[in-house]
Amino acid sequence: xxxxxxxxxxxxxxxxxxxxxxxxxxxxxxxxxxxxxxxxxxxxxxxxxxxxxxxxxxxxxxxxxxxxxxxxxxxxxxxxxxxxxxxxxxxxxxxxxxxxxxxxxxxxxxxxxxxxxxxxxxxxxxxxxxxxxxxxxxxxxxxxxxxxxxxxxxxxxxxxxxxxxxxxxxxxxxxxxxxxxxxxxxxxxxxxxxxxxxxxxxxxxxxxxxxxxxxxxxxxxxxxxxxxxxxxxxxxxxxxxxxxxxxxxxxxxxxxxxxxxxxxxxxxxxxxxxxxxxxxxxxxxxxxxxxxxxxxxxxxxxxxxxxxx
Amino acid sequence: xxxxxxxxxxxxxxxxxxxxxxxxxxxxxxxxxxxxxxxxxxxxxxxxxxxxxxxxxxxxxxxxxxxxxxxxxxxxxxxxxxxxxxxxxxxxxxxxxxxxxxxxxxxxxxxxxxxxxxxxxxxxxxxxxxxxxxxxxxxxxxxxxxxxxxxxxxxxxxxxxxxxxxxxxxxxxxxxxxxxxxxxxxxxxxxxxxxxxxxxxxxxxxxxxxxxxxxxxxxxxxxxxxxxxxxxxxxxxxxxxxxxxxxxxxxxxxxxxxxxxxxxxxxxxxxxxxxxxx
Numbered sequence: 001x002x003x004x005x006x007x008x009x010x011x012x013x014x015x016x017x018x019x020x021x022x023x024x025x026x027x028x029x030x031x032x033x034x035x036x037x038x039x040x041x042x043x044x045x046x047x048x049x050x051x052x053x054x055x056x057x058x059x060x061x062x063x064x065x066x067x068x069x070x071x072x073x074x075x076x077x078x079x080x081x082x083x084x085x086x087x088x089x090x091x092x093x094x095x096x097x098x099x100x101x102x103x104x105x106x107x108x109x110x111x112x113x114x115x116x117x118x119x120x121x122x123x124x125x126x127x128x129x130x131x132x133x134x135x136x137x138x139x140x141x142x143x144x145x146x147x148x149x150x151x152x153x154x155x156x157x158x159x160x161x162x163x164x165x166x167x168x169x170x171x172x173x174x175x176x177x178x179x180x181x182x183x184x185x186x187x188x189x190x191x192x193x194x195x196x197x198x199x200x201x202x203x204x205x206x207x208x209x210x211x212x213x214x215x216x217x218x219x220x221x222x223x224x225x226x227x228x229x230x231x232x233x234x235x236x237x238x239x240x241x242x243x244x245x246x247x248x249x250x251x252x253x254x255x256x257x258x259x260x261x262x263x264x265x266x267x268x269x270x271x272x273x274x275x276x277x278x279x280x281x282x283x284x285x286x287x288x289x290x291x292x293x294x295x296x297x298x299x300x301x302x303x304x305x306x307x308x309x
Numbered sequence: 310x311x312x313x314x315x316x317x318x319x320x321x322x323x324x325x326x327x328x329x330x331x332x333x334x335x336x337x338x339x340x341x342x343x344x345x346x347x348x349x350x351x352x353x354x355x356x357x358x359x360x361x362x363x364x365x366x367x368x369x370x371x372x373x374x375x376x377x378x379x380x381x382x383x384x385x386x387x388x389x390x391x392x393x394x395x396x397x398x399x400x401x402x403x404x405x406x407x408x409x410x411x412x413x414x415x416x417x418x419x420x421x422x423x424x425x426x427x428x429x430x431x432x433x434x435x436x437x438x439x440x441x442x443x444x445x446x447x448x449x450x451x452x453x454x455x456x457x458x459x460x461x462x463x464x465x466x467x468x469x470x471x472x473x474x475x476x477x478x479x480x481x482x483x484x485x486x487x488x489x490x491x492x493x494x495x496x497x498x499x500x501x502x503x504x505x506x507x508x509x510x511x512x513x514x515x516x517x518x519x520x521x522x523x524x525x526x527x528x529x530x531x532x533x534x535x536x537x538x539x540x541x542x543x544x545x546x547x548x549x550x551x552x553x554x555x556x557x558x559x560x561x562x563x564x565x566x567x568x569x570x571x572x573x574x575x576x577x578x579x580x581x582x583x584x585x586x587x
């Protein structure tokens with residue numbers, strides 16, 4: 001049963017990548033005649049799928065860096081050191097620095113309540129947590145305009161009190177929180193479901209306090225899953241475009257995040273500068289993927305160690 | 310442990326569930342409800358007129374059509390890529406495996422301008438297609454290219470774990486009973502993969518319909534030709550037509566909720582199928 005819910009849970013996370021082991025399975029299949037294809041079929045399939053991979057994934061990534069340096073290093077650094085670019089970088093970091101911890105705390109609380117206790121409507125709650133993944137980014141932005149915008153629910157009250165949410169920094173942070181909402185929860189729920197609650201129950205029976213149990217028993221078990229969720233959450237927070245675009249109002253030097261700055265430069269035909277800023281975001285994506293692979297490997301090691309015990 | 314509802318060993322149930330529900334309501338549920346309240350205040354005629362104007366209808370056709378085709382392309386090549394990554398060893402495999410997640414990690418705006426640069430007339434790929442008379446950038450075909458990019462990891466990452474867990478015994482049994490390699494795939498492996506493949510297809514489709522950032526740069530955004538539905542919401546907002554934007558958003562939301570239900574059903578089916586296969 002546990003195994004089945006885990007599988008179901010991990011598939012539900014479809015919208016985010018799911019932590020899975022990195023063991024190489026090829027040897028198992030290639031060593032047996034029954035599960036091996038003739039060389040021609042094998043290399044044919046590899047050639048087709050790798051060409052597809054190259055055209056759709058690899059080339060766009062390379063193009064970002066080639067275009068960024070097309071006009072030389074000087075243009076590149078000027079684009080990054082431009083005051084508008086620097087304020088965009090700062091706002092992007094701020095939005096991530098607020099939304100990632102908020103959704104981290106939420107993810108842990110949600111996973112704790114869902115996996116350690118039995119209550120009615122659990123599956124419905126998981127579906128609700130998933131909602132932001134299935135909402136178009138543009139709609140995610142729109143809902144906050146309808147709540148906090150000039151014509152929205154709180155619009156008149158906000159303008160009476162001289163508080164700006166839409167076309168201002170709070171709106172950008174809110175939209176970022178929304179689009180990154182499920183990441184950590186989605187990673188932790190299947191993981192903690194699979195681990196069960198025996199270890200925590202043993203700790204409590206032996207006299208540990210609730211927080212002690214969490215810090216010393218739960219956290220070490222979930223740290224890799226937690227980190228995995230956090231890096232994916234962070235990548236999305238820094239890269240979000242559609243939702244942030246709706247609530248930003250594109251005020252230069254004030255409400256522009258890095259992706260929005262890329263758009264502005266691109267629409268002004270400053271291609272080299274646009275790609276220079278884009279290359280920083282692409283670098284962030286590469287770093288995210290490297291950490292992700294590393295976390296997978298660590299989690300794989302931890303799993304083998306606990307199996308050996 | 311039937312008594313677990315009346316007797317709980319672990320602390321923190323009220324706190325963690327209360328926090329979860331409160332935060333969920335504040336960030337997700339109440340703002341989402343705002344769209345439906347706003348739509349309700351429009352009156353049906355106004356709503357219908359805004360949601361079915363000719364330009365919006367053209368955008369539905371493009372968004373849903375291109376998303377379906379893109380998800381189909383991803384199902385074919387995603388399955389192939391997952392197969393190659395699980396079954397074969399070849400140089401550079403780890404790099405390919407890691408980069409499959411690129412569309413999850415790369416900001417959509419960056420993907421959008423990179424694809425546009427590649428597929429434009431003077432781009433690396435566009436200049437090869439130009440003599441053949443194929444124009445990709447600034448046409449509906451460009452929308453398709455962006456949606457294929459964005460959807461690929463969904464198929465690969467749902468099919469891959471199922472392929473990895475597959476025991477070799479089933480295929481060995483099939484072969485020992487006289488099946489060809491193709492028959493073993495068609496009648497033994499594929500039925501096991503099918504629910505996961507369909508789930509990956511549905512996830513890629515759902516993501517593609519709502520996608521904005523990677524599409525708008527390459528689409529050209531020509532009214533009635535290459536405008537996607539999310540762009541219609543933005544266009545209406547820029548004209549301060551909040552009612553119109555809300556109407557289109559409600560159509561998209563209802564569609565994504567339906568798709569979410571279907572995907573949940575598909576996942577339950579996958580779990581059942583693979584559970585039995587074990």
